[in-house]
Amino acid sequence: MSAARTGWQAIHQEVLRRIHDRVWRPGEMIPNEAELAREFGCARATVNRALRALAESGTLERRRRAGTRVALHPVLRATLAIPITRLEIEETGARYGYRLLESGLAPAPGGLGCSGPDKALHVRALHLADERPYLLEDRWISMAAVPDVLTADLASESANEWLVRNAPFTDGESILSAAVAGEAEAALLEAVPGAALFVIERTTRDGAAVITTVRLVHAPGYSMRMAVG
């Protein structure tokens, strides 16, 4: 198990047990750090280490002066690892394939960049698993933010992978949704028109500047697994 007989993990575990067993109920205050340190016979810093971990995971709510309480709405946080598409496919044991469909400069669409009509690189590509369509990628890359992308050979390496290695970013967001396959998409993904497709639209930024916006359309049958807890 993840048990620990000593140290901050033991305290972490014991606090979790008390919450689980309703010794400390949601919304209730728990003793302060000094008190718990006395109870567990350790330094306050050790208690702090355990309670901080529980606060970071959303189990506890801590505020100076106000003290520590059990979170009222156990805000579940699901964590999702977003790998490079090639690795995602190879991890399933399938052979990875990649086909560049289209690549060219074009005026950037609305969302990309902030200062007027920037130039952008528009790339469409298909990722394959065991020679079968797996993911359709439709991407805009800001030339202002990543001019070097012109030197990349996007026929042999996906924009996804090149960007991960060469375009540092600070933050971004993803929007997940479901969409019906149109005729064009269906043909590329070897699906029937009308099939349900899992779509991810992701934007990544470096500070305020948008680096890239991408629409990822998965072949039918795709599902995304997330751990909870």
Place this chain on the structure above:
Amino acid sequence: MSAARTGWQAIHQEVLRRIHDRVWRPGEMIPNEAELAREFGCARATVNRALRALAESGTLERRRRAGTRVALHPVLRATLAIPITRLEIEETGARYGYRLLESGLAPAPGGLGCSGPDKALHVRALHLADERPYLLEDRWISMAAVPDVLTADLASESANEWLVRNAPFTDGESILSAAVAGEAEAALLEAVPGAALFVIERTTRDGAAVITTVRLVHAPGYSMRMAVG
């Protein structure tokens, strides 16, 4: 900003800057804690605090004896808050509505429980936003794990909400996918048959015992936003 002139957050920020500016490149080793402590003029524990945070976010990889290196594949972790459905709807400013469709005991389906054919409570319900269908919930609740659920009034409070308050869990998983609306689902969600629906299948456990398995089918147009970074 999230800047900090002193303390571990300053070190956290400076390390991020060096990675971002490619002073330390992906896969490269960085100086050990003692060295950095000398450079920054602080205690080793302070450096440890900063580097540990970066390791937890996947930016650094740390191993005893081997040292600390910049993560090779910046494993993006997207965090998703899973609120109570009622709160999720109310946060958009819409009026929340709830309609219990069906509730009854039945032999548990395959995945639920581990020891033979357990009894389970099968609940189907519809969540509404501004009187319009928002989410169709089809849930199995293990009677072995949560016998008290029989005392709940699932006509006035959703199983979702009752479970969050009364059935502590330790872990679980969610699977996201896209599905085509069948006739029955379409009717309930006031959608056209053939529409693309966003589906979440979630299982939560308490230790080894499954508490509940639920299939959540969202009305067309639903999307889920996740922060990246």
Place this chain on the structure above:
DNA sequence: TAGTGGTCTAGACCACCTG
């Protein structure tokens, strides 16, 4: 303004693992 968590320190010992 007093009490709480947040952080830092200097030192120490330990667990792990690579070379």
Place this chain on the structure above:
DNA sequence: AGGTGGTCTAGACCACTAG
């Protein structure tokens, strides 16, 4: 075998905020 991160300690000061 020895160096690395992981952790603990005892004490101190600081930052925030409820009352």
